Amino acid sequence: MYTAADPADAHAHDHAPSGFMRWVSSTNHKDIGTLYLWFSLFMFFFAGALAMLIRAELFQPGLQFFQPAFFNQLTTMHGLIMIFGAIMPSLVGFANWQVPLMIGAPDMAFPRLNNWSFWLLPAAGTLLISSFFVPGGAIAGGWTMYPPLFIQGGIAYDMSILSLHILGISSIMGAINIITTILNMRAPGMTLMKMPLFVWTWLITAFLLIAVMPVLACAITMLLTDRHFGTHFFDAAGGGDPVMFQHLFWFFGHPEVYIMILPAFGIVSTIIPTFARKPLFGYVSMVYAVASIAFLSFIVWAHHMFATGMPLGGQLFFMYTTMLIAIPTGVKVFNWVATLWRGSITFETPMLFALAFVFLFAIGGFSGLVLALVPVDIQLQDTYYVVAHFHYVLFSGSAMSIMGGIYYWLPKWTGHMYDEKLGKIHFWLTTIAFNITFFPMHFLGLAGMPRRIPDYALQFADFNMIASLGGFLLGASQLLFLYNVIQCVRGGAPAGNRPWEGADTLEWTQSSPPPYHSFVTPPIVK
Amino acid sequence: MRIANYTDQCAGQPLCVRRLLFCMPNALVFTSAFLLALALALIAAPARADYALNFPTPASGLAQDIYDLHILILWICFAIFVIVFVPMFVALVCHRKSLGHVAAKFHDNLKVEIIWTIIPTLILVGMAWPATNLVMSMKDTSKEDLTIKVTGRQWKWDYEYLGDDIRFTSNTTTPPEQIDGAQAKGENYLLEVDHPLVVPAGKKVRLVLTTSDVIHSWWVPAFGVKQDAIPGFIRDAWFMVDKPGIYRGQCAELCGIGHGFMPVVVEVVTPEQFASWKDEQKKLLAAAAVDYSKTYTMDELKTMGAKVYTANCMACHQPNGAGIPNAFPALNGSKLVRGEKSAHIERVFNGKPGTAMAAFGKQLSDLDIAAVITYERNTWSNAMGDVVQPTEIAALHKRSQ
Ligand code: HEM
Ligand SMILES: [Cu+2]
Ligand SMILES: [Cu+2]
Numbered sequence: 011m012y013t014a015a016d017p018a019d020a021h022a023h024d025h026a027p028s029g030f031m032r033w034v035s036s037t038n039h040k041d042i043g044t045l046y047l048w049f050s051l052f053m054f055f056f057a058g059a060l061a062m063l064i065r066a067e068l069f070q071p072g073l074q075f076f077q078p079a080f081f082n083q084l085t086t087m088h089g090l091i092m093i094f095g096a097i098m099p100s101l102v103g104f105a106n107w108q109v110p111l112m113i114g115a116p117d118m119a120f121p122r123l124n125n126w127s128f129w130l131l132p133a134a135g136t137l138l139i140s141s142f143f144v145p146g147g148a149i150a151g152g153w154t155m156y157p158p159l160f161i162q163g164g165i166a167y168d169m170s171i172l173s174l175h176i177l178g179i180s181s182i183m184g185a186i187n188i189i190t191t192i193l194n195m196r197a198p199g200m201t202l203m204k205m206p207l208f209v210w211t212w213l214i215t216a217f218l219l220i221a222v223m224p225v226l227a228c229a230i231t232m233l234l235t236d237r238h239f240g241t242h243f244f245d246a247a248g249g250g251d252p253v254m255f256q257h258l259f260w261f262f263g264h265p266e267v268y269i270m271i272l273p274a275f276g277i278v279s280t281i282i283p284t285f286a287r288k289p290l291f292g293y294v295s296m297v298y299a300v301a302s303i304a305f306l307s308f309i310v311w312a313h314h315m316f317a318t319g320m321p322l323g324g325q326l327f328f329m330y331t332t333m334l335i336a337i338p339t340g341v342k343v344f345n346w347v348a349t350l351w352r353g354s355i356t357f358e359t360p361m362l363f364a365l366a367f368v369f370l371f372a373i374g375g376f377s378g379l380v381l382a383l384v385p386v387d388i389q390l391q392d393t394y395y396v397v398a399h400f401h402y403v404l405f406s407g408s409a410m411s412i413m414g415g416i417y418y419w420l421p422k423w424t425g426h427m428y429d430e431k432l433g434k435i436h437f438w439l440t441t442i443a444f445n446i447t448f449f450p451m452h453f454l455g456l457a458g459m460p461r462r463i464p465d466y467a468l469q470f471a472d473f474n475m476i477a478s479l480g481g482f483l484l485g486a487s488q489l490l491f492l493y494n495v496i497q498c499v500r501g502g503a504p505a506g507n508r509p510w511e512g513a514d515t516l517e518w519t520q521s522s523p524p525p526y527h528s529f530v531t532p533p534i535v536k
Numbered sequence: 537m538r539i540a541n542y543t544d545q546c547a548g549q550p551l552c553v554r555r556l557l558f559c560m561p562n563a564l565v566f567t568s569a570f571l572l573a574l575a576l577a578l579i580a581a582p583a584r585a586d587y588a589l590n591f592p593t594p595a596s597g598l599a600q601d602i603y604d605l606h607i608l609i610l611w612i613c614f615a616i617f618v619i620v621f622v623p624m625f626v627a628l629v630c631h632r633k634s635l636g637h638v639a640a641k642f643h644d645n646l647k648v649e650i651i652w653t654i655i656p657t658l659i660l661v662g663m664a665w666p667a668t669n670l671v672m673s674m675k676d677t678s679k680e681d682l683t684i685k686v687t688g689r690q691w692k693w694d695y696e697y698l699g700d701d702i703r704f705t706s707n708t709t710t711p712p713e714q715i716d717g718a719q720a721k722g723e724n725y726l727l728e729v730d731h732p733l734v735v736p737a738g739k740k741v742r743l744v745l746t747t748s749d750v751i752h753s754w755w756v757p758a759f760g761v762k763q764d765a766i767p768g769f770i771r772d773a774w775f776m777v778d779k780p781g782i783y784r785g786q787c788a789e790l791c792g793i794g795h796g797f798m799p800v801v802v803e804v805v806t807p808e809q810f811a812s813w814k815d816e817q818k819k820l821l822a823a824a825a826v827d828y829s830k831t832y833t834m835d836e837l838k839t840m841g842a843k844v845y846t847a848n849c850m851a852c853h854q855p856n857g858a859g860i861p862n863a864f865p866a867l868n869g870s871k872l873v874r875g876e877k878s879a880h881i882e883r884v885f886n887g888k889p890g891t892a893m894a895a896f897g898k899q900l901s902d903l904d905i906a907a908v909i910t911y912e913r914n915t916w917s918n919a920m921g922d923v924v925q926p927t928e929i930a931a932l933h934k935r936s937q
Pocket of ligand 3: 751752753787788789790791792794795796798
């Protein structure tokens with residue numbers, strides 16, 4: 011893609027190795043970023059295909075295509091792969107490409123570690139996916155892996171634990187790399203409070219990763235020893251406690267959802283000012299808001315467990331802390347709206363995605379607030395309302411901001427413009443189909459449809475059919491995205507250094523695509 | 537649309553009336569179209585009963601309070617939504633480059649930022665207040681009129697009326713033919729059981745919940761009760777329903793392949809009906825007590841055994857005894873089933889720890905176990921020709937004591 015270095019940047023080391031070994035042995039942040047992004051795109055389509063199968067089975071009441079055992083594998087693997095295979099790696103891909111370019115650094119701090127962080131992923135991914143083919147099939151206990159159900163499974167359960175361990179190691183190494191790069195390699199003059207917000211969000215996210223991935227590793231190792239080595243951490247008969255697992259899991263799991271959304275906030279906070287042609291409103295409060303969300307994310311975990319029956323004090327504590335998160339989140343939304351206010355707005359594809367993000371993520375935020383209230387949550391926990399809620403924050407939140415970010419930086423990364431018209435069609439189809447798919451799920455949950463069921467009572471039939479039709483359209487629309495990305499990588503109108511008039515971060519001072527080794531002499535930031 | 541150069545006339549005036557006049561109609565059209573569509577959807581939909589949009593009609597005071605709390609929060613959220621997104625839409629419509637709008641330069645305003653931190657905080661306190669009161673009453677399981685022990689099992693519920701010595705199991709009755717489409721689906725498809733939980737109206741019913749295998753969750757939406765049942769621990773919940781009737785719910789925690797097929801049905805009856813129902817149950821239980829002095833014939837045991845098998849074993853080992861490869865072993869042709877009687881009894885009585893095979897010795901009567909084992913040994917292509925008597929099972933109790 012960017013084998014031909016910009017002659018203006020000619021430099022003794024500035025040649026890209028070519029062929030297969032370029033990718034396998036690469037220590038270049040751009041190559042590795044690209045690898046991360048392709049990997050996550052593949053996983054996105056794989057997990058998306060599983061979602062299509064889920065929606066096909068749920069199209070009508072009754073069991074049409076799959077037995078419950080396989081259906082449970084589909085939902086579990088869909089969730090796990092979307093989270094660990096699609097969303098997280100793609101955000102790390104963004105960090106790889108953008109953090110050095112945005113802080114004026116030549117590369118990541120630990121290039122070899124970077125190579126290793128990436129190449130662990132295909133290994134883990136293969137292990138996870140191949141578990142579909144072992145005796146008994148893939149894991150089927152939900153991505154939350156609660157024992158004792160999880161103890162009952164076959165060999166796939168052990169493979170998945172191993173795979174998650176590898177993914178966790180990869181994430182931790184990536185996080186260490188990102189923190190070190192940001193703290194040590196900023197261009198002269200770029201103080202912390204001058205960093206682009208995207209860099210800030212990743213700095214904080216990386217700390218979250220380092221804090222919680224080990225907790226997940228502990229919890230699943232305890233599951234493994236409960237399964238095979240006669241321990242009873244989560245087995246009441248041996249003095250353990252199954253609910254303890256849930257505490258450990260959600261101590262990881264809640265920060266995990268912020269790991270998936272904070273960098274998305276960063277992407278949106280980059281796109282909106284660009285196309286509003288106006289600086290981000292309330293930069294300082296944005297930074298504090300991200301930091302306080304990150305802090306609060308450590309003390310809200312048991313809101314996923316209200317129905318397990320904890321003491322009154324526990325329920326109230328976790329309800330109040332969860333409600334508190336609404337404040338910094340609200341501040342962020344207000345700041346985005348204030349950034350738009352009296353801007354000079356244009357609606358290129360990245361901007362459309364960012365605007366839809368603000369609007370739809372807010373819906374997910376509101377349903378989150380509804381769920382924070384213990385009495386209401388008791389009714390809605392483990393229903394389709396929750397499925398609606400987390401797809402509003404994960405799909406229209408993380409996934410759509412990632413798509414926006416891809417459209418935004420693709421011209422920089424490839425040197426070509428993508429097809430704007432196709433991009434817009436992709437956007438509108440995605441947004442409309444997304445709402446057709448997931449909005450009715452709120453109603454299903456309220457009416458009493460549990461989640462993770464392969465078949466449902468007749469009163470849920472109509473909305474399920476609507477959701478399935480929307481889901482198929484949503485899945486199909488993503489093929490346009492794939493096509494557009496591939497076309498853009500292969501060619502297209504030259505992008506120039508700065509295709510977006512309002513963009514003012516450092517990467518736009520570089521050629522498009524940037525030289526293989528950019529910022530060899532650091533820029534001076536005033 | 538021709539772009540009027542209103543910006544020229546408004547240059548330097550942030551709040552230019554001309555600009556507002558120019559773009560307000562657009563903004564209003566957009567926002568009101570959106571709100572109208574939403575309102576239409578909300579008003580039109582309930583007209584069709586199939587499209588339920590909210591919680592089912594509450595049957596208990598708790599459920600009513602939850603319903604009201606939810607509506608209150610919904611309105612607050614809706615108001616905030618409008619307050620936040622109307623300005624956004626106005627900006628998107630009015631402050632476009634294509635209209636010649638020039639970007640302002642401001643990028644912070646401490647006063648505004650403080651205000652929009654404090655106001656949401658106050659709103660949240662306003663929400664937390666009623667929620668806190670409601671949590672406190674939900675948690676108050678004291679002063680109950682009767683207590684029922686609920687035990688979840690893959691994939692059925694056991695109910696035991698504490699102090700009354702009444703116990704029974706509640707199993708789904710939706711036939712597999714309806715599920716796989718060979719038969720038309722009944723009205724209460726997936727939400728019907730053989731023995732519903734029966735409770736008196738107007739009495740405070742306390743549930744104590746646990747499970748003998750994985751985590752389940754007992755849930756009846758109309759009661760506002762959802763409580764996980766956790767192996768090795770006891771949790772409790774309560775409800776009080778005034779109106780007699782039949783109320784339906786489902787297990788709400790993923791518990792394996794039968795999770796979608798584990799309904800909860802509660803029949804609320806008048807206290808008088810409840811009293812006579814209890815007498816009847818006691819008589820039935822007495823009649824069903826195992827008569828250890830009797831020697832049962834093969835046919836008797838097989839007939840009873842087939843019923844026990846359908847209710848307790850079929851979900852895993854399948855109607856034809858073929859199991860599910862790599863998950864649940866086949867019993868048809870199984871070495872263990874076709875081997876020594878004692879090993880077979882042992883496996884059913886004590887289960888196999890660490891697998892889905894539960895210890896049925898604690899769940900079924902000795903007669904049921906004897907019957908189902910006899911059935912398994914002498915059906916499909918298994919033809920051992922031997923029978924198991926309840927006394928043989930009773931012997932195991934003694935050993936395990
Ligand atoms: C093509 C779009 C998608 C469709 C149609 C879809 C559909 C679904 C459905 C129907 C379920 C519920 C299954 C059940 O509870 O029975 C589900 C679960 C889930 N989805 Fe998606 N989904 C999509 C995209 C995503 C994305 C982008 C993410 C991002 C992380 C995601 C994450 C999850 C998670 C974590 C679960 C929970 C799995 C579990 O219960 O263990 N999904 N999805
Ligand atoms: Cu959480
Ligand atoms: Cu269940």
